[in-house]
Amino acid sequence: MHRTRVRVVEGVLDxxxxxxxxxxxxxxxxxxxxxxxxxxxxxxxxSLLERTVRDLTGVRVGVLEGDVQGSLDADRLATLHxxxxxxxxxxxxxxxxxxxxxxxxxxxxSIPLEEIDVLVIENVGNLVCPAEFRxxxxxxxxxxxVTEGEDKPxxxxxxxxxxxxxxxxxxxxxxxxxxxxxxxxRHVEAVxxxxxxxxxxxxxxxGVEDWRRWLAQAAGRVSERV
Amino acid sequence: MHRTRVRVVEGVLDxxxxxxxxxxxxxxxxxxxxxxxxxxxxxxxxSLLERTVRDLTGVRVGVLEGDVQGSLDADRLATLHxxxxxxxxxxxxxxxxxxxxxxxxxxxxSIPLEEIDVLVIENVGNLVCPAEFRxxxxxxxxxxxVTEGEDKPxxxxxxxxxxxxxxxxxxxxxxxxxxxxxxxxRHVEAVxxxxxxxxxxxxxxxGVEDWRRWLAQAAGRVSERV
Numbered sequence: 001m002h003r004t005r006v007r008v009v010e011g012v013l014d015x016x017x018x019x020x021x022x023x024x025x026x027x028x029x030x031x032x033x034x035x036x037x038x039x040x041x042x043x044x045x046x047s048l049l050e051r052t053v054r055d056l057t058g059v060r061v062g063v064l065e066g067d068v069q070g071s072l073d074a075d076r077l078a079t080l081h082x083x084x085x086x087x088x089x090x091x092x093x094x095x096x097x098x099x100x101x102x103x104x105x106x107x108x109x110s111i112p113l114e115e116i117d118v119l120v121i122e123n124v125g126n127l128v129c130p131a132e133f134r135x136x137x138x139x140x141x142x143x144x145x146v147t148e149g150e151d152k153p154x155x156x157x158x159x160x161x162x163x164x165x166x167x168x169x170x171x172x173x174x175x176x177x178x179x180x181x182x183x184x185x186r187h188v189e190a191v192x193x194x195x196x197x198x199x200x201x202x203x204x205x206x207g208v209e210d211w212r213r214w215l216a217q218a219a220g221r222v223s224e225r226v
Numbered sequence: 227m228h229r230t231r232v233r234v235v236e237g238v239l240d241x242x243x244x245x246x247x248x249x250x251x252x253x254x255x256x257x258x259x260x261x262x263x264x265x266x267x268x269x270x271x272x273s274l275l276e277r278t279v280r281d282l283t284g285v286r287v288g289v290l291e292g293d294v295q296g297s298l299d300a301d302r303l304a305t306l307h308x309x310x311x312x313x314x315x316x317x318x319x320x321x322x323x324x325x326x327x328x329x330x331x332x333x334x335x336s337i338p339l340e341e342i343d344v345l346v347i348e349n350v351g352n353l354v355c356p357a358e359f360r361x362x363x364x365x366x367x368x369x370x371x372v373t374e375g376e377d378k379p380x381x382x383x384x385x386x387x388x389x390x391x392x393x394x395x396x397x398x399x400x401x402x403x404x405x406x407x408x409x410x411x412r413h414v415e416a417v418x419x420x421x422x423x424x425x426x427x428x429x430x431x432x433g434v435e436d437w438r439r440w441l442a443q444a445a446g447r448v449s450e451r452v
Contacts (some may be wrong), residue, residue: 042374097354127325147373148268
């Protein structure tokens, strides 16, 4: 039974990649840079996006929110006058713990690609499966937070390897934790040599400007390529 | 294609339940209470277990550690002279984001059931899928932490509904967060009316005695039933 099951999963992944390539072609045609933003639940992905888009100038950001249920995160972002689209993985998708290319494809007609330079896809909070499913993105970025401890890169290496940029959030809390920031960074480097790391706090705003600059550069790179 | 995939997943769940029942029968026969301990990555499951078993008297606890890769958590617990068995979901299981009944079954010969009263199965850190797979446990308990924000019960209701006890960890950090503990508890209650909630800090030890008492009572209940 186990062998059969593995064959089915491989088939699904292949279909996913086909649809992801179609999504990517549409994003390229619209000259929109797409970032798949991943991370565990509670790492601060939505808070960071709120902080990022508030008073943002020079680059037009849209957000696609992936959640199992509800539109809490989308509602938070919509108040900041950013185009936000919500996907729920619960009805019709069986409560999936990740976004896949077909879910993103089904949301495409609702995303005003002509009005934005960058689309940030906030994936379902999960440190495992989202890394296994491409959705048509140009960039994969993850948010980790210092409250999760130093060992997560060693325990969930695939996610840290899949991303080109690791945002380490909640650094304002370091003084209140039994936690060594250097150790976390060493572990990130151990599983993904040379990966970019930015330290930040969505709460205080520290480091968020570096992340905004990264997003603006990502938008520029798509324009050059197209 | 989507329909086919759903049928396969349902088949797997049925097989899982069959094996879970076999596990449960073995646990009952050995008079061991089994707790499936779930929660997102970094909520402090392992730290809480370390604190729980240190100097514990009156109830003999064993641990089954589920991780995608590595044995970091098992190694931490083994230093406390508790029987620990490690399952990795990576080799042979395709990097699963949860434990299932068959994985637990394959670990059974390595667990000294005759030496323990309670087996705590620390699931893979994930707020979605572990709640969908029974492994033969008597009790489902989750660890949430205050650093994850107040909204998680509303966004990931299945996990909060699946558990009979919610341990809210890291309460020592509340003074340093923009966070309302009452609001989190209201949200837990909103998705699972009447669920038991214990507040604790694995770091300071606050509340851990209540959780130890709960474990001892769980062990007692199995003895009465068998």
